[in-house]
Amino acid sequence: MTYDLTNRTAVVTGAASGIGAEIALVLARSGARVALLSRRAERLAELADKIAAEGGQALAVAADVTGDLTAAVTSVHDTFGRVDLVVNNAGVMLANPIDAGRADEWQRMIDTNITGVLNVTNAFTKDLTAAAEAGGPADLVNISSIGAHLVFPNFAVYTATKAAVTHLSANLRSEFGPLGVRVTNVEPGLTESELLSHVDNDEVVREVSAWFEEMGRLSAAEVADVVAYATSRARHVNLRQIMVLPTTQV
Numbered sequence: 001m002t003y004d005l006t007n008r009t010a011v012v013t014g015a016a017s018g019i020g021a022e023i024a025l026v027l028a029r030s031g032a033r034v035a036l037l038s039r040r041a042e043r044l045a046e047l048a049d050k051i052a053a054e055g056g057q058a059l060a061v062a063a064d065v066t067g068d069l070t071a072a073v074t075s076v077h078d079t080f081g082r083v084d085l086v087v088n089n090a091g092v093m094l095a096n097p098i099d100a101g102r103a104d105e106w107q108r109m110i111d112t113n114i115t116g117v118l119n120v121t122n123a124f125t126k127d128l129t130a131a132a133e134a135g136g137p138a139d140l141v142n143i144s145s146i147g148a149h150l151v152f153p154n155f156a157v158y159t160a161t162k163a164a165v166t167h168l169s170a171n172l173r174s175e176f177g178p179l180g181v182r183v184t185n186v187e188p189g190l191t192e193s194e195l196l197s198h199v200d201n202d203e204v205v206r207e208v209s210a211w212f213e214e215m216g217r218l219s220a221a222e223v224a225d226v227v228a229y230a231t232s233r234a235r236h237v238n239l240r241q242i243m244v245l246p247t248t249q250v
């Protein structure tokens with residue numbers, strides 16, 4: 001399904017795979033120019049080619065959300081000008097029992113899932129507020145997780161980072177909303193993607209795979225559809241909090 005996002009300019013982080021790649025696709029198919037931002041340049045180039053082949057506009061920008069984004073922002077501005085739709089989707093889930101003491105994984109999740117969201121938001125705040133001031137729609141979309149609210153054994157740090165994203169979204173809205181910028185926090189449940197492939201604990205992988213079997217899963221495109229729907233509403237309508245789950249996940 002597509003929506004009307006003509007004349008919109010989007011940045012999607014974590015566009016190399018999973019939910020981010022599908023968000024980029026549906027936004028482009030809905031008429032937006034889309035900057036694809038994550039670390040794997042080759043994957044981004046493939047996706048940009050696919051979007052171009054469909055008649056859309058995409059720019060591949062290889063960048064790490066935890067680092068300096070100056071060059072990435074310049075590249076987006078030089079090609080597309082001002083951005084009015086930012087999707088903070090990049091994230092990592094590195095699950096292990098707390099007594100494994102994986103401080104390296106904790107730091108990586110905090111850096112990517114929280115600091116990365118802040119970096120990208122900071123990089124495009126002026127664009128978003130200027131777009132709203134000019135009378136157009138402006139969107140900040142954060143991809144959090146149902147894990148922000150539930151208890152999953154072995155996922156303490158991951159779910160804590162997602163709780164931070166959810167609370168950050170609610171608070172940012174108090175600053176952005178009065179300026180005309182929507183903030184939408186999306187909390188997906190179990191969704192098909194590469195997320196689990198980074199977990200190096202076989203027992204945890206088995207456990208999560210069993211959840212997928214028991215509770216079902218969404219496709220990444222089904223989550224992406226929700227983002228395109230929310231950002232294509234009239235500019236005074238803000239779906240601020242969206243929990244999207246497989247019907248059988250309770």
Ligand SMILES: NC(=O)c1ccc[n+]([C@@H]2O[C@H](COP(=O)([O-])OP(=O)(O)OC[C@H]3O[C@@H](n4cnc5c(N)ncnc54)[C@H](OP(=O)(O)O)[C@@H]3O)[C@@H](O)[C@H]2O)c1
Nearest residue numbers: 014016017018019038039040064065090091191193194195
């Ligand atoms: N799948 C689920 O069940 C589920 C449920 C709830 C929430 N989520 C959330 O959905 C979001 C997308 O995840 P996914 O499920 O689609 O998994 P995924 O396929 O692993 O996608 C994660 C994306 O983030 C990018 N990324 C990771 N670290 C990055 C960094 N430092 N800088 C820039 N990009 C980075 C990766 O690309 P590169 O490796 O190329 O950088 C990748 O494209 C995450 O925030 C995740 O927490 C997923």
